[in-house]
Amino acid sequence: MQFDLPGLQQLMLTLGEKGYRARQLAEWLYLRGAESFAGMDTLPRGLRSSLEERFVFSQPRVLHKRTARDGTVGYLLELSGGVKTEAVAIPSRKRLTVCFSTQAGCALGCVFCATGALGLSRSLLPGEMLSQLAVVAADFADVRVSNVVAMGQGEPFANYDATLSALRMMNSPELFGIGARHITVSTAGLVRPIRRFASEPEQFTLAVSLHSAEQRVRDLLMPGLSSQSLDRLREALLFYMEKTARRPSLEYALIRGVNDSQQALASLLAFCRVPAPGFHVNLLTLNASGITLGLEREAMSGGAEETPSEAQGAEGRRKPLSTPSAGSSPPLSAALPTLQKAGPAAFKRFENGLTAAGVGVSRRVSKGASIAAACGQLACRSVELQEL
Numbered sequence: 001m002q003f004d005l006p007g008l009q010q011l012m013l014t015l016g017e018k019g020y021r022a023r024q025l026a027e028w029l030y031l032r033g034a035e036s037f038a039g040m041d042t043l044p045r046g047l048r049s050s051l052e053e054r055f056v057f058s059q060p061r062v063l064h065k066r067t068a069r070d071g072t073v074g075y076l077l078e079l080s081g082g083v084k085t086e087a088v089a090i091p092s093r094k095r096l097t098v099c100f101s102t103q104a105g106c107a108l109g110c111v112f113c114a115t116g117a118l119g120l121s122r123s124l125l126p127g128e129m130l131s132q133l134a135v136v137a138a139d140f141a142d143v144r145v146s147n148v149v150a151m152g153q154g155e156p157f158a159n160y161d162a163t164l165s166a167l168r169m170m171n172s173p174e175l176f177g178i179g180a181r182h183i184t185v186s187t188a189g190l191v192r193p194i195r196r197f198a199s200e201p202e203q204f205t206l207a208v209s210l211h212s213a214e215q216r217v218r219d220l221l222m223p224g225l226s227s228q229s230l231d232r233l234r235e236a237l238l239f240y241m242e243k244t245a246r247r248p249s250l251e252y253a254l255i256r257g258v259n260d261s262q263q264a265l266a267s268l269l270a271f272c273r274v275p276a277p278g279f280h281v282n283l284l285t286l287n288a289s290g291i292t293l294g295l296e297r298e299a300m301s302g303g304a305e306e307t308p309s310e311a312q313g314a315e316g317r318r319k320p321l322s323t324p325s326a327g328s329s330p331p332l333s334a335a336l337p338t339l340q341k342a343g344p345a346a347f348k349r350f351e352n353g354l355t356a357a358g359v360g361v362s363r364r365v366s367k368g369a370s371i372a373a374a375c376g377q378l379a380c381r382s383v384e385l386q387e388l
């Protein structure tokens, strides 16, 4: 059984119960980690029986848990139907951040991302997203979850309604009570949903995976988005800033010889030339290692403008990465067979260039890399994990 708060309220009305029972049930499901309807002893016995008769009780099963040297904890979770996904807990002195998944796998196929190689199994329900927080909260009993980021498996905006529903329950003072500004959605850059997100009343934070401000390079790195031009993405972000007066962050993983040149920096600076509040650029270290670029000639040859979910179907699987076609431009991969993280000099150059142009910039320290739980590494490594 997976419901958001309005759905539970509707259910309670259907069962002839008062609306406030919905919140009690949500607490049991998402905060208190109930293991059965029978154990929910704040609910009337009759209601518990009705729930038992109507629903199969289902909570995610932790198949494996791994703790990194830096304290980051990665969870491999099995959801109903045997689908697997992952969540990551990132504790720090003052905060406990949960990186949660919005899908099992991902259809977008970014070449630097292990999840992208999985393809998409299915999108998650709101309750399945909340359950990931509940798993972490149970594990860190003395620390409250203070921040969440939809940056685990999947593209949150390809599962927009369910993701927003989950964010609202995370934000709800009656459930997790996490401040809206501490709730971040990280999108690969789906244009129409960014515009829709701009109109949501909550002050959720937006992060966009840019990784290159050069169309050809971005298409190579993020082939699932090759139908969406950087111009359209920039327009959508300008609309978002105008409407919300909030500053989105741009995620940029510096990759040696791919997006770390002086010309790449100049393109990034041009992309960032926008009115206040402007962008904040997070420079990331590439976590994936030894990923070989496919021959992305299709991606580099352009195409009609359409959203990936329209083009591929939200439940679709990505296209194979190597489909050479005659007459297109030569692949970057010919010169750059393997993705490697950029060196310190490139980080310095980008930091200095962005700062000089008045663009906010941070260098993000990647947590959890030693357990393959850092950005770009989530890939349900069930084959190498032992069941508990």
Ligand code: SF4
Residues within 6 Å of the ligand: 106, 107, 108, 109, 110, 113, 114, 115, 116, 117, 152, 153, 154, 155, 188, 209, 376
């Ligand atoms: S980076 Fe995000 S959008 Fe791209 S394949 Fe990975 S999970 Fe999907």
